[in-house]
Amino acid sequence: xxxxxxxxxxxxxxxxxDDLSFDIHPGCVTGFLGPNGSxxxxxxxxxxxxxxxxxxxxxxxxxxxTALRWPLRSVGAVLEARAFHPGRTARAHLLALAxxxxxxxxxxxxxxxxxxxxxxxxxxxxxxxxxxAQRLGIAAALLGDPGVLLLDEPVNGLDPAGVRWIRDLxxxxxxxxxxxxxxxxxxxxxxxxxxxxLVIGGGRLLADTTVGALTARGGGSLEEGFFGLTExxx
Amino acid sequence: MxxxxxxxxxxxxxxxxxxxxxxxxxxxxxxxxTRSVTGDPTSNxxxxxxxxxxxxxxxxxxxxxxxxxxxxxxxxxxxxPRRGLVLAAKAVVFGAVCLVAGEITVVASFLGGIAALRxxxxxxxxxxxxxxxxxxxxxxxxxxxxxxxLGTGAILRxxxxxxxxxxxxxxxxxxxTGAASRATGKFMPELIAGNSLAAxxxxxxxxxxxxxxxxxxxxxxxxxxxxxGWLLVRRDA
Numbered sequence: 124x125x126x127x128x129x130x131x132x133x134x135x136x137x138x139x140x141d142d143l144s145f146d147i148h149p150g151c152v153t154g155f156l157g158p159n160g161s162x163x164x165x166x167x168x169x170x171x172x173x174x175x176x177x178x179x180x181x182x183x184x185x186x187x188x189t190a191l192r193w194p195l196r197s198v199g200a201v202l203e204a205r206a207f208h209p210g211r212t213a214r215a216h217l218l219a220l221a222x223x224x225x226x227x228x229x230x231x232x233x234x235x236x237x238x239x240x241x242x243x244x245x246x247x248x249x250x251x252x253x254x255x256a257q258r259l260g261i262a263a264a265l266l267g268d269p270g271v272l273l274l275d276e277p278v279n280g281l282d283p284a285g286v287r288w289i290r291d292l293x294x295x296x297x298x299x300x301x302x303x304x305x306x307x308x309x310x311x312x313x314x315x316x317x318x319x320x321l322v323i324g325g326g327r328l329l330a331d332t333t334v335g336a337l338t339a340r341g342g343g344s345l346e347e348g349f350f351g352l353t354e355x356x357x
Numbered sequence: 358m359x360x361x362x363x364x365x366x367x368x369x370x371x372x373x374x375x376x377x378x379x380x381x382x383x384x385x386x387x388x389x390x391t392r393s394v395t396g397d398p399t400s401n402x403x404x405x406x407x408x409x410x411x412x413x414x415x416x417x418x419x420x421x422x423x424x425x426x427x428x429x430x431x432x433x434x435x436x437x438p439r440r441g442l443v444l445a446a447k448a449v450v451f452g453a454v455c456l457v458a459g460e461i462t463v464v465a466s467f468l469g470g471i472a473a474l475r476x477x478x479x480x481x482x483x484x485x486x487x488x489x490x491x492x493x494x495x496x497x498x499x500x501x502x503x504x505x506x507l508g509t510g511a512i513l514r515x516x517x518x519x520x521x522x523x524x525x526x527x528x529x530x531x532x533x534t535g536a537a538s539r540a541t542g543k544f545m546p547e548l549i550a551g552n553s554l555a556a557x558x559x560x561x562x563x564x565x566x567x568x569x570x571x572x573x574x575x576x577x578x579x580x581x582x583x584x585x586g587w588l589l590v591r592r593d594a
Contacts, residue, residue, distance in 0.1 A: 171435050174593035189438040200435055206428035208366065215365035223358035223436040263432060 124149060124302055125170065125271065129179035132165055139165040141326040143179070147304050147319075149270065152297045154317030154334070155306035158353060162326040163306040164202070167275045170304075171200055183271055195224040199264030200273040204256050204280070209249025213240055213259050216248060217266060224267050234262040239288075254285040261292070271302040278312055290316050314338070314345045324353045358437070359446040363454060369416060373454075376412025377462040380405035384466030388473035399481050399488050402470020403495045403555040409462055410502040410547070413455045414523045417506025420451050421585075422516035431594050440589040444511055448582055452504050459499030467492050487557045494554040494571055501578050502527070502546070508581025511589055546574045 125147040132140045140162040147153045155163050168174040170181045172188035180187065183198055191197050207216045217231040235244045238258040243251070248259055257277065264272060274293070278286045293316055297303045307313050313320065313334070320337055322330040329352045330337065334345060341348025363369060383405035391401045421444075424430035437443050467483070474480055483489045506523050513519040531545040542548045542562055552560040553570040563570065 168431070168593070171431075172438050173431050173434055188435075191438070194438060195436050198435075202431055202435075203428040206432045208362075208423055208427055208429055210366050210368050211362070212365065215361060219358045219361040219365070220432070220436050222361055223433075 124184055125304060126182045126185075127166075127170070127179070128182075130166065130169055130176050130181055131178040132169055132174060132176050138326050140169065140176075143323070143326070143328050145321055145328060145331055147302055147321075149302040150297060150300050151318040152293055152303045152305060152316055153319040153321060154313040155304060155321050155323065156310065156313050156317075156349065157306075157308065157323035157329075159308055161323045163308075163323060164275055165326075166323070167200070167202060167273055167306065170273060171198070171202075193224045193267065195220065195226070195267035195269065197267070197269050198271045198273065199267060199269040200275075201257070201260040201264050201277055202273075202275045204253060204260060207248045207256075207259060210247055212245050213248050213251070213262070214244040216259065217262060220263055220266055226267060230266055230268075234265045237265060238262040253280045254282060257281060257285065257289070261289070269301070272296055272304065274303070274305045276307055277305060278307065278309065286312070310346050310349050322349065322352050329353065358433075359443070359450045363420070363450050369419075372412060372416060373458055376409055376416075377458060377465075379412075380409035380462050381465045381469050383408055384470035385473045388470030389475070391474055391478050394478055396478075397556055397558045398471065398474055398478055399467065399491050399557045400551065400555045402467055402474075403463060403492065404551070405466050406463070406495055406499060406550055406555070409459070409499050410527065410550070411524065413459065413499045413503035414506035414527070415520055417451060417455075417503040417508075418510040418516060418519040418523060420447055420507055421510030422514060422519055425514045426516060434594045440594075441586045444507075444582065444586045444589055448504055448507055451507060452500055455503035456497065456500035459503075460493060460496035462499065463492050463496040481557065485557075490567065491555050491557050494567060495550065497571065498546070498550045498554050498574060501574050504578035505546075505581050508578055508583075508585045511585025512581065543570065544573060546577055549574055 128144050130140055130143040143166060157163050169176050170188060188194060188198065214231060218228055221228060221231050235241045238261050240255065240258050240262060243255060251259065277289050293303055293305060305316060317334055320332050320334055321328060337348035338345045341351060384402040387404040388402040391398050424433060433443060434440055471480055481488050509519045509523050513522060527547045531542065531548050534541040534545065539562060543565060549570045553563040553567050
């Protein structure tokens with residue numbers, strides 16, 4: 124469960140996120156839809172305590188992220204596709220994160236197998252394809268078996284098989300009762316993956332709805348529904 | 358976590374080993390070229406730290422800035438939101454590795470350099486007064502330079518900029534301040550290393566005890582790390 128209230132953040136005078144309030148519930152996939160630069164990634168960083176908000180709060184299961192004792196056991200996140208040292212092996216990258224969260228090294232082997240990187244675990248991650256890098260990021264997110272998952276643009280740049288793999292994984296994680304929050308600017312992908320939708324534009328929340336309701340609003344097209352909301356907004 | 362990160366990089370091992378080898382090699386050359394019978398051969402054969410300090414300093418910078426260049430830093434801070442703790446862990450792990458590597462390097466430099474001395478030059482031994490102190494302090498100096506690099510990296514977050522500032526601080530700053538006043542030398546780490554820490558015989562202008570001078574050298578990484586930690590906590594990652 125994620126609760127955001129009045130979240131506001133600006134960078135050098137430019138408002139990135141403007142008085143955002145929403146709840147994200149467990150057991151379903153919530154899509155975070157908006158054009159590039161609409162504040163999706165900023166919201167993700169604020170949720171993870173990486174950036175400090177000017178105003179408002181972002182709570183995960185009732186507590187700010189930075190108050191969590193072992194954050195990776197509560198929240199798994201993928202923000203960037205290549206957020207690892209290129210010279211380090213996939214296994215070493217995950218072992219360091221496991222050590223930081225007091226997780227057994229057995230978990231590293233489990234998530235490596237889960238994302239299909241068991242055979243590449245001893246290779247330096249700098250040589251990974253984008254798809255493999257994305258899998259490594261997801262392995263890191265799953266390491267602590269968290270109840271909340273935040274994925275920022277997880278299908279960007281993936282081939283069709285990779286896109287389908289992530290889509291199926293996201294669906295199954297939500298079916299296990301986890302809170303899954305996935306940002307994207309790909310409307311068609313959200314139509315296939317998400318149940319609920321938060322639409323953001325210019326840093327403001329434009330709609331807190333479902334895929335079905337927004338599709339109906341667009342006369343049977345999610346894309347039309349989306350453009351109906353975002354028209355005239357940067 | 359930081360220990361796993363440090364030892365899992367092949368590049369770090371190679372750079373450190375290469376830096377150690379170059380430092381020792383320079384010490385051997387300096388030993389062979391020592392002619393003065395009244396000079397300080399111990400200080401001469403420790404001259405390789407000129408190179409060694411750049412290697413530990415740059416590795417210290419990279420320990421922090423490489424996390425920023427890849428975006429790993431956001432994964433690190435998401436795993437451990439107490440950023441001061443992350444920097445402290447890096448400082449302990451990296452500082453310990455640099456201290457061990459630094460001491461091994463200076464002892465090897467000393468033994469290799471003394472072996473290369475000409476027979477006309479007096480041969481100091483580790484048992485002579487102040488020689489062991491000079492050798493070990495020089496090793497500690499390498500670790501302190503590494504920590505200064507780590508602090509600089511935490512402040513600037515950009516590898517090239519931090520290396521520039523570090524090398525400028527080590528080599529250029531003494532030139533500028535020295536032009537203004539010769540008395541500033543005893544506050545410049547790079548001059549302190551050569552003229553006080555590594556020196557068995559007191560050098561003019563460095564009348565203070567080598568222990569006090571080591572304390573002055575240690576102030577640099579202490580201040581840089583404190584400032585870096587303060588900024589890490591306050592800035593967006």
